Amino acid sequence: MDPAPSSPKARLGFLVVAATVIAFSTAVYLLRPTGDVVTAAEVTAPDFVAGLRDKGRGEACIALAVRGDVDLLIVGSSHAYAGIDPFILAQAGPGQSAALCAVAGWNALSFAALIEFLETERITPRRLVWLADGAAMRQLPNGERFVEMIERFLLDASHQRSVQENWRDAIDEGHAVFRLDEAGREDRLERQRDGLARINPEAVEALATGPGRASLDVLKTAMERSEPLPGARQALRRLCSQAVQRNIRLDVVLSPVPDGTVQAMSGLLASPEELADALGESLPCARRVIHRPLEQWGLDARHFVNRSADPDYSYEIWNDPDAFITHYESLSPRARLDVYDSNHLNAAGAEIFTRAVLQAID
Numbered sequence: 001m002d003p004a005p006s007s008p009k010a011r012l013g014f015l016v017v018a019a020t021v022i023a024f025s026t027a028v029y030l031l032r033p034t035g036d037v038v039t040a041a042e043v044t045a046p047d048f049v050a051g052l053r054d055k056g057r058g059e060a061c062i063a064l065a066v067r068g069d070v071d072l073l074i075v076g077s078s079h080a081y082a083g084i085d086p087f088i089l090a091q092a093g094p095g096q097s098a099a100l101c102a103v104a105g106w107n108a109l110s111f112a113a114l115i116e117f118l119e120t121e122r123i124t125p126r127r128l129v130w131l132a133d134g135a136a137m138r139q140l141p142n143g144e145r146f147v148e149m150i151e152r153f154l155l156d157a158s159h160q161r162s163v164q165e166n167w168r169d170a171i172d173e174g175h176a177v178f179r180l181d182e183a184g185r186e187d188r189l190e191r192q193r194d195g196l197a198r199i200n201p202e203a204v205e206a207l208a209t210g211p212g213r214a215s216l217d218v219l220k221t222a223m224e225r226s227e228p229l230p231g232a233r234q235a236l237r238r239l240c241s242q243a244v245q246r247n248i249r250l251d252v253v254l255s256p257v258p259d260g261t262v263q264a265m266s267g268l269l270a271s272p273e274e275l276a277d278a279l280g281e282s283l284p285c286a287r288r289v290i291h292r293p294l295e296q297w298g299l300d301a302r303h304f305v306n307r308s309a310d311p312d313y314s315y316e317i318w319n320d321p322d323a324f325i326t327h328y329e330s331l332s333p334r335a336r337l338d339v340y341d342s343n344h345l346n347a348a349g350a351e352i353f354t355r356a357v358l359q360a361i362d
Contacts, residue, residue, distance in 0.1 A: 037164035040067045042171060044097075049090040050185045052100075058153030060086060061101035062160050065121045072098040073123075074357075075114060076131035077106035079255035082307065082344040083131065085354040087185060098358075099125075103153055105146025108137050108232035108282075111239040117154040128248050129361055132279060133255045133343070134223075134269045137232040141225045188309050192348045195315035201300035203318050204340070207325075208301060209260030214336035216264055219343060223268040233282045240285035251361045252279050252289040256353060258301045259294065261342045290360055297356050303349025307341045 042048060043063040052060050060081070064070065071092070074084055080102035089098040101114070118124065130136075140146065152159050209216060243250045254272055262272065270278065276291040283289070294300060306313040317324045328336060345353055 058103040061153045064099045070097045070099045072127045073125035074129045078104045079133040080131040085350045088354045103150045108235045113154045129251045138226040139229045196302045199318040204301040208340045215342040236282040250286045254291040307346045309347045
């Protein structure tokens with residue numbers, strides 16, 4: 001006969017079962033994977049994705065680790081986190097998924113860390129797109145700092161967990177960075193589109209590449225101090241080997257740059273055509289290396305104006321050369337960088353370019 005529920009033997013049995021359940025639950029919690037700090041649903045939500053555009057610099061790589069496998073992965077440097085709109089990537093078709101992993105300073109040698117990251121996280125994208133820029137096969141000044149940053153985002157588990165914990169707190173608290181919903185994003189884009197529509201692209205091209213333009217001077221200085229990247233071709237051939245082995249379809253897209261910037265960099269950087277040839281030779285497995293003039297992407301010089309999408313930006317100054325020069329010279333060196341970026345797209349340009357890239361690689 002079974003003991004009554006209130007008997008000492010029954011109570012002892014209940015305590016043993018309860019202790020077992022608690023111990024098991026604690027073990028599960030302590031041994032839970034890093035990705036459980038935030039969920040895949042959270043890091044693919046439109047407001048979170050829109051917020052990632054403003055955070056950039058590797059956060060999207062950590063979001064990829066949480067999400068797991070994706071169909072399409074776009075990688076690259078600051079040109080990728082400026083030029084690719086993750087909100088549009090989040091709108092992949094039924095049964096498909098797309099993600100961005102962009103860290104400043106990304107070059108040919110960065111793929112070793114990426115491959116290790118993908119293997120560790122057991123992620124095998126069906127398609128890999130490298131948004132390559134003029135420094136793809138160059139060693140930039142302070143290149144070691146870029147290497148450390150890329151490895152921190154891709155290979156440092158403690159850093160990844162710390163970022164995810166910050167996300168968890170921000171999501172729980174309703175932090176503003178993760179409340180940039182579709183309506184807010186569209187409002188910001190519409191303001192920028194309206195502003196760009198009021199200025200002449202030829203006027204922007206002429207004024208943006210004049211003497212003393214801060215963004216162009218910064219780029220020139222960096223390229224003057226850069227050197228050919230040792231081991232770049234070998235690294236890209238190893239990437240090809242890994243892509244073939246894992247059945248990953250690889251495409252390379254050259255990031256769009258204004259004609260004035262290309263001309264100003266003549267002699268300091270390979271031309272886009274020369275870079276496309278070098279990448280095609282080093283990546284024989286690539287389906288294609290896509291290089292198009294700015295206008296073929298649906299872009300012009302205006303799409304490099306007001307990269308930060310400042311709502312108070314005065315677009316009309318571009319229509320009056322004298323007023324522009326007076327205004328520009330009154331700004332601090334740092335503020336001048338926000339007027340025009342010689343090689344990074346603004347938000348309106350990123351929207352156009354992202355849609356065009358997805359069509360180009362289809």
